Amino acid sequence: MQPIKTLYVVNHSHTDIGFTDYQDLCFRQHVEFIDQALDLIEVTQNLPKEAQYRWTCEVTGMTEKYFAQASSAQIERFKTWHDRGYIDVAGMQYNHTPMQNAEQMIRSLYPVQRLRDQYGLDITAAMQCDVNGISWLYADLLAEIGIELMTMAVNPLRGYTPKPIPNAFWWEGPAGNKTLAWNGFHYLWGRSIAKLGDWRFVEDSFPPIVAALEADPDYPYDFMYAQSTHPMRVDNGPPDPRMPEFVERWNAEGRTPRIEFTTPSAFNRFLRDTWGDKLETLRGDWLDWWSDGVASSAFETGVSRATHEHLLQAETLGAWLKSDGASVWTPERAQDAYESATLYDEHTWGAFASIDAPTSLWTRSQWNRKAGFAYNASAESLDMMALASRALAETVADPGIEGMFNLGDLDQRAAYPESGADSVLVLNTLPWERTVTVEEPELHGWAAPAGVLEAFFPRDVPWGGVRPATDLRRVTGTVPAFGYAFIDLNAQPTGSDLSTGKNSIENTYYRVTVDPKTGALAEWYDKELGKNLASSYQGWGLGQYVYERVESDEGRQALFWGDFSAPDFGYGRTDTPWDRSTVTKVTVDKPEIAHGRATLSVTVEAAGIRSATCTYVLESGQKTLGIDWLLDKQHETGIEAVFIALPFNMGTPTFRADINGVPFTPDDDQLNGTVRDWYPVGRWASVADGETTVVVAPLDAPLLHLGGITTGKWARSLEPEGPTLMSWALHNHWMVNFKASQGGQIPLRYRLTSNAGPVDDAAAWKFGTEEATPPITLRDYLRTGDPTGRFLDIPQDLPVTAWAKPAEDGDGIVVRLQNLSEDGVEVPLTVLAAQPSSVTTTSIVEIDDTTVPLDGATANIQVGANDIQSVRIRF
Secondary structure, three states: OOOOOEEEEEOOOOOOOOOOHHHHHHHHHHHHHHHHHHHHHOOOOOOOOOHOOOOOEEEEEHHHHHHHOOOOOHHHHHHHHHOOOOEOOOOOOOOOOOOOOOOHHOOHHHHHHHHHHHHHHOOOEEEEEEEOOOHHHHHHHHHHHHEEEEEEEEOOOOOOOOOOOOOEEEEOOOOOOOOEEEEEOOOEEEEEEOOOOOOOOHHHHHHHHHHHHHHHOOOOEEEEEEEOOOOOOOOHHHHHHHHHHHHHHHHHHOOOOOOEEEEEEHHHHHHHHHHHHHHHHEEOOOHHHHHHHHHHHHHHHHHHHHHHHHHHHHEEEEHHHHHHOOOOOOHHHHHHHHHHHHHHHHHOOOOOOOOOOOOHHHHHHHHHHHHHHHHHHHHHHHHHHHHHHHHHOOEEEEEEOOOOOOOOOOHHHHHHOOOOOOEEEEEOOOOOEEEEEEEEOOOOOOOEEEEEEOOHHOOOOOEEEOOOOOOOEEEEEEEEEOOOEEEEEOOOOOOOOOOOOOOOOEOOOOOEEOOOOOOEEEEEEEEOOOOOOOOOOEEEEEEEEEEEEEEEOOHHHEEEEEOOOOOHHHEEEEOOOOOEEOOEEEEEEOEEOOEEEEEEEEEEOOOOOEEEEEEEEEEOOOEEEEEEEEEEEHHHOOOOOEEEEEEOOOOOOEEEEOOOOOEOOOOOOOOOOOOOOOOEEEEEEEEEEOEEEEEEEOOOOOOOEEEEOOOOOOOOOOOOOOOOOEEEEEEEOOOOOOOOOOEEEEEEEEEEEEEOOOOOHHHHHHHHHHHHHOOEOOOOOOOEOEEEOOOOOOOOOOOOEEEEEOOOOOOEEEEEEEOOOOOOOEEEEEEEEOOEEEEEEOOOOOOOEEEEOEEEOOOEEEOOOOOEEEEEEEE
């Protein structure tokens, strides 16, 4: 039995962007909390040192907002008490979900460097609160920028925590970096469970907890560490002036354990010095149970996923322009776009009354603001992409003649004259050559919207007055890696390999046949493998719509029995009365071949929707199957979910996926207690049986169940029923925060491919990335330069992906190289658009490290296994 001598307490406000108040009010409140904390720090300096108030700014996002409006006197006051160790800043930007891609995670750490550079702050620890996990990549990223400790304060409601808890360990990232981790109590443990600060309750609540921990053989420490928020405003709450008085009295009366205010940075130093060499190392993703909430707003989640790709495209084009001395990119603009994207992706989805009062003004206003983050990020990314694309186009072509807004008094052709362009300009922002088939964008004559390229705007929208119709035309060609190509308008796909049959379509690689009773695929025949890959799961076929309801007098307690007084705040129900159904009527359209594409559409009637259409697509000459659902969803506040079934005819399955920006094997690459009932997939997931692999790219809906439907299992290990993926496209299972219902048109698009043998991570990554990243197509540019051109080159046979951005300080560009393999690689990185003057490896936050010798325009960059290496190129 180890007596606990000291309780270390961290005072902070848990940061919800909304939930308790409208989002903009929360921003204002957190700014005010910092000044209130500084007041309390100053007035408690006469107390014993352990009772002198200390405050931690939980996230850098709110801290930057404070400094942005602070006077010089406020800034100096903050810095004074920070330097003395009384006010700390933790390193996470917000409390993140697994919605982020790798670049977004990296950019979320830029505020750490800005606060260091601009205000001289010492930031060495980070906090992630409430959510049930944190992306594995952060174990590498935090260590790289000098964040030495990550404290987790998981809220286990509808989830779980790794055991034992509390506990410290070294958390090893995919690339082998290590961050010290503290797996601690829920952030409201100090005030709401132990009842610290309240003499009415603390003597009954706190001592039994201490006694239990002292008797726990899995707890070797003689201290406790707890976070303390406001006792009533537990989220977005102010500093509590009662706490210093409580700590002073507790200690003065000789009670045990002794209580001492601390900060994460101070706790980091203590933990490393006293326990660092005694701790085990754990490797794996802290995969978040709460990742399922994103399916409560399926349309906006799909928008956000597309925005991630558009931002990468816009910045890569911006870097290309920068290399040649031109730029339309600014760090402020990019920062704002990433901020909006992250504010959609972070963990607070809406009001705490979102389920109990879904139609209230309070709930609706918060959802409007939350959704607005996704829409703003989308608009900004599309505009940044349009600006960069057009600027790059004008380096190799002249724009066509501007049209005239036609009120109807002009001849259509006079108002919208032909440009004379005989090609479309296609930009490829990916690091490998692409063979593409693209649509010629509709004629707009440079009309509004200026912030969206024609290729990303819906067709047949009457604006700009009367104008000639643009017949649909698709062209095919090859675009070099990190490059552009003018593709002749006459290079239209022949579609000679396409054919149709009864309820079927066919190309060089596949034949697919629809079951007219279900609308699913009875056949997905791979001609190279000589195998039908379509199968069924619980009677549902490949691509089939499945609707789920729960009718119970217990309401959402039938899913998870919530009880904040219980361990883990309740327990997951394994006796939920699931009621699942599928389509009741199917209409199969006649298959069509047009513009190099074979399509077969089915319209269905089913519960949960007014109607829905699924279109199966085979492109000429491409080994890709498209499954495109468009739901006309009815609003339903009762418990519901929609699945799209993806069962495959294979043997005993193994799974692999892009999870949180890295190739990942379920179970093997997870910490204990993390979610296995669903997986938040990035660009791809695979099913393999040793002989065959199927790769699925879920473009809109990230959540997949592996091996069959797994909700309600609350599994501690993955035990798949078979070679099935179930896309958990949308649901409303949460009892708080997330949306109660969703309606209207919701696209759910999937791309599938297959190959012999085991999964190849690099090939799967390439497939998923290409399907998620559309080529950028521009019309009405008359070529004046070379027919093709390139920006950068890396060898195509390396298991490496790459993207680029202009440097934050304007000094060159930054290229990220991500190694997708378990072995280190040397990457010959060649600049083709301009002659580099120097190449330097940098940290992820663009702090220069080592100069790399140049051989002409090529630098050989070493990239460790599973690592991301950033490189600065100057010109």
